[in-house]
Amino acid sequence: MAEAVLIDLFSLQMNSQTNDIQKLLCSMLERIEERFSASAPFVYIMCYQTPRSERSSEQDLLLKVISSFQILKKGIEVVCKTSTAAALYTIKQKLDEKDLSIIKIILPVQRKALMEVFIDHLFTAVYQFQFEDFGVDCEGNNLQQIAEPQNDIQTLPAHEMELIRNEIQTYLESLPDLKGKLTILKSSLIPGHIFLHGFTTRTGGISYIPTLSSFNLFSSSKRRDPKAVVKENLRRLANAAGFDSETFHSVKVNHASDVWIMGKPQPDSYDGIVTNQKDVTIAAPGADCIPVLFADPVKKACGAAHSGWQGTLLGVAMATVNAMITEYGCNVKDILVVLGPSVGPCCFTLPQESAKEFYNLDPKCVRQFESPAPYIDIRRATRILLETGGILPQNIQDDSVTDQNQSLTFCTACHPDTFYSHVRDGTNFGTQIGFISIRD
Template sequence: MAEAILIDLFSLPVNSQNNSIQKLLCSTLKTIEKHYSVSAPFVYIMCYETPRSERSSEEDSLLKVISGFQILKKGIEVVCMTSTAAALYTIKQKLDEKDLSIIKIILPPQRKALMDVYIDQLFTAVYQFEFGDLWLVCEGNNFQELAELQCDIQTLPAQEVKLIRSEIQIYLESLPGLKGELNILKSSLIPGNIFLHGFTTRTGGISYIPTLSSFNLFSSSKRRDPKAVVQENLRRLANAAGFDPETFHSVKVNHASDVWIMGKPPPHSFDGIVTNQKDVTIAAPGADCIPVLFADPVKKACGAAHSGWQGTLLGVSMATVNAMITEYGCNVKDILVVLGPSVGPCCFTLPQESAKEFYSLDPKCVRQFESPTPYIDIRRATRILLETGGILPWNIQDDSVPFCTACHPDKFYSHVRDGTNFGTQIGFISIRN
């Protein structure tokens, strides 16, 4: 059963008679009330609003008729915007505020294929959509109430899809940054004349859901931040940092130790990337796990790795180092390694069985070892494994930022702190031309 109903009037002609609109809405709303006699869902009416400077008196009157339903009917909200992207994104915010996920969209059949493209860009698999034919609902024929939409149009032409994506991008670019200015943390260890690099924080983006706000850089089918929003956050990062978002590559996290040598076919999943190409930016995410950056100023090669507790024990950092040595002839003594923000031993626990592996590596990696869930220092473990692998101690920087993500909700995302709908920051690096 739908938790929200969206009535799409966006394509109605501007010169429609006001009483026609009124009849259409009355009929649709009555059908909704009948169908949902026990638990009435939230209802949103989406319609086109001509910019005020271009609006006729007829259109003003039309908007008043539609908006009147918001006053007459409890639980109805009217959203009038100049673009479908703006209207749908505004409604998405209202759905997210109420934690609603099951939406019935009642719309003209010719809008179905178009709406699919908007949904693909602005929503994730968290949301479930059903479609009903607006005309069948309002005509009152012997069809199933809120009849399922049957539409022959399967897909839109590529050019129309491109126009929709452009409309969405332009709208998202117009939104203000939230929670302060965009802030990029940098390490003094990596030479800025050779490499461009940084670690992101959570400010300056457009993500509005509390645990994702505001500079989330990862879209997942299990979270509410869609790919278009993440892409806009990435565009803002690229603009501020000075790299091309079109040649940006992040690891495909599997909490293991596979490494992609850029230029070769990528593995199905990989937690490390290395490159010596100058036209790409590589990155690793983190939301408690460590985003680790690697730079060799002699051979001009770099790497990025995602190191959670499993990847740490599996040796993902040294796997990335070894890939640089094997592929680019790097000397282990020239490689610089910087550990980005991650959860600290103050906040991260594991079952004792898993903690034993860290204790075997170094007892100082574990606090309260006798407890059922000891505290673990994955940063210390990473440093030990790097030094054991030949990285010089002074070529490792693990204290350049206030590193405990769980302890700094104003600066960083944290899975430990925020639960399953958590945001993600990244570490990124590229070789300057």
Template structure:
């Protein structure tokens, strides 16, 4: 069932009086033909350069006076660019949690609109299209099913749309404060650039993703272009090149990618000795773990959730540094980033028993149906068992708590994302590291 109607009048001159007649006729048609009594209706128009957006929107309201039921759910959105107008409409849809949208537009606009939608939306949304045939006088119109699929846009036109979207997103203000990076005292700054992100300083506006979300998926409402803009802002503050950036492809297992070799389809660890290349591991309760060998000048990153922890992904990353680059295990420094703590994290009893076997101290209330689990302590124990020196591991057990960066993500909603706390539409932070030139 259609939840919203988007009328694309962006290619028509919004200041013409006769567009009001067009809009009136269109709303009558929607009112008569809609499968729901009063869908949310958004009218997308071009805003003339230098004009007042509110006055242009107000000029289109007279035709709506007779449609009180629609008027309450109708909004005219004017923009200097189609990207800006459509992104504003996306915000309105997200505020109301709407996902099924019917788009009524001139046939010649359809292929353009599909490119905008591809970049600004995700698979969460469903779009239907209807053709809007407009006579030269802008008064007569006909709404009909699409007659045929259009031709694919030329590559240069797609590139122009992508650039328009990018420029619009770059112009948006940062949300929830400045972009903040947490850094470890253990990793030498003269050799490595590194940090752990927090949730502030990006442009993601959906509450559970706001604001510096760094992961996009088909199940969430943050599109890849927004995540890319958040990453660009992070790179600008941190000082790395976002075009030489590689994050792990999560599988919740223990595979490790040796950069320069054939890249696996999925992996939770990555290591490199290449300078100027930033590697990263995401986390939204799972531990982003960073590795640095200042002697061999090698670094690594790993994503360690409860499954990866049990499978030994951190030691697998250490072993890759040793075997591929000749690192001495006693030279490797390991930092555990923000992650869900034993204060909040529970697992079913059967899974908890696996952590109990590592060390009873990794589990609280072992006899309960869902004991509390300390995946950080388990990670430290496995690293120390593998030869990492205790003093070369930084986690929440650091003596000087003012130097602690291994905060509980679930306990700090103002600073971090948490899948455990926020549910399926959660945001993602990450740990990153690179070797300086």
């Protein structure tokens, strides 16, 4: 059963007869009331709003007629915008505010293929859409019944797809930053004249859902932030940091220790990535897991790794180091390693069976070991493994050495205004990243 109904009037000609529009809406609303008499859904009417400078008196009257339904019928909202992207994104915000996921769209059959493309870009698999034709010709000057049902259009021409993508991108680029300015944290350990790098926080993007707001940099089918929004956040980061978002590569997390050497065939999943190419930016995500950056200023090579508790135990950090040594001839004593923001031992627990592996590595990695769910220090464990592998202690930046810059190693769970946290926020959580590239 639909939780919301969207009536798409966007493509109706604004010189259509006002009476015809009124009759159409009355008919559809009556149909909705009959069908959902037991549990009335929220109803959104989406229509085109001509820029005021171009609007005629007839168009003003038509908008007033459509808007009047918002007053007459409880649970109806009218959304008038100058583009489909703007109207649909506004309705998405209303759906998310009410936590609605099942939506029926009533629209002209000619709009279905186009609407599916917009939905693909602006929504994720969390939402379920059903389509129903309201049986009018949206291309003629008048509202005329379609005599014969038309077959669904499966695909749009490439140039129309591109127009839709451009419309969405233009609209998202116009949205203001939320929750403050875009902030990039940098390490004094990595030489800035050789490497461009940083760690993001959660401010300065356009993601509006509370647990994803505002600078979320990862889209998942299980969350409500679509790829288009994440792409816009990344574009803003690239502009601020000075890299090309079109040559950006982030690890494909598998919570293991596989490493992709850029230039070789790309695995389906990997938690580390290394390169010596100057025209690319590589990154690792984190939302409690550690985004780890690696830099060799001698051989001018770099790496990024995603190190959660499983990846830490599997040795993803040293696997990334070893890939740099093997592929680029790096000396382990030249490699600099910076651990970005992650969950601290103050907030992260594991069942005792898993905690035993950290305790065996070093008892200092575990607090309250005798409890059913001991607290785990994955950053200390990562340092121990790196030092064991030959990385010099002074070449590692984390919070286990008190005289180093700790602005990069806050506990993500303890700082809700600055960082995302899966532990704190649950399944619909946002993601920050650590990124690095070699300057020209």
